[in-house]
Amino acid sequence: MANVVPGAEAELDRALIARVAARDADALGVLYDRYGRLMFGVLRALLPSPESAEEVIQDAFHAAWRNARSYDPGRGSVRTWLLAIARNAAIDWRRTRGRRAERERPLDALTDTSDPSADALLERIALRGRVRGALAALPPEQREVVVLAFYGGLTQTEIASRTGAPLGTVKGRARLAMAQLRRTLGSEAP
């Protein structure tokens, strides 16, 4: 596909963030048009239900609205910035409202979905296309770290305690995995 020049996309994103910082709600809406699918998809992986993802995507855009002034293009793309915001909003939700929802759930409805393994996560999120193949090609212990981090929203410490591997090993596996995924995925625009 003849893609829009990447530089132009980045410029547009920065212009939109500047408009959001200047309190333009429509610019926020355009960011939603551009990145809502991506953020919603990741939130669906990180959260137990579509309803919670729907709730948290609103939290995330509200946070983007509040923090637009502090966005610094030198520290990463708008896409990465918004993904980080979505991820933090999901983690906040799990610590607060998620806990409450969990407590209020009848006992017999409790399953292990709140604490899934990397394989269970992978099965649930139904990855598309070449990413599925690229992850499948990783050694299992590297795949586990990437999946638990990105689709599970776990920190390195949580992954270490979950997998029983020392922190340094978790980081080492993640570095190897990212280097390999960059070779298989990173060359092409998503």
Added chain:
Amino acid sequence: MNQHPTDDLGLYALGLLEEDERRAIAQHLATCAACRAELATHEATVAALGEAVAAPASTTARDAIVARHRRRWPVGRPAFAYLASLVLVGALVASLAALVQERTMRDDYGRALAAVAAGGRVIAMQSETGARGAIVVSRDGPSYLVLELPAPPSGKAYEAWVIRDGAPRPAGMAPLLSGVITMPIHELLRDGDVAAITLEDQAGAQLPTTNPLLLGRV
């Protein structure tokens, strides 16, 4: 940080670092172009991981987000024309990815985008129903309608009109697709022309039979 955190940029992009590590790298990135370039390659990887699960986000949530902030922070009037065009150009670019299904439409869309880039005008169409649309008026050559409409009822289709001196002329039927669609208008639009969209029988009509869903004046 004096040394380049090259080894940790992948972990940074993945969101795997603890807050203090993350902050140290962010500070380094602010002053190091080489590390920013390196980070961009990892960001592409992470973007691919995200795109593999991307899923349609609801328009209800979008409306709630925009309405919440529009209510509290009304945008001043003088900026409106500029904003409308910026936002629409943004929407045009944003929609490109959604248009992978129809090759001809993707081409039309690309041409509409090129017309904007070449200094064409973008005019917001008015709607009372929540449909969205813009007219892209090229400097010379065809113009385009970029429309976001609900799927038409069975047996019906959207028809475009160019209204000049009060007389509507058919300007083509929109393809039967939902989401964002792009229609070329082969007539050269002049100042004062109005473009409109109505819902008609699928075969098309010679004159509009329903009230316009979208209207825009060039």
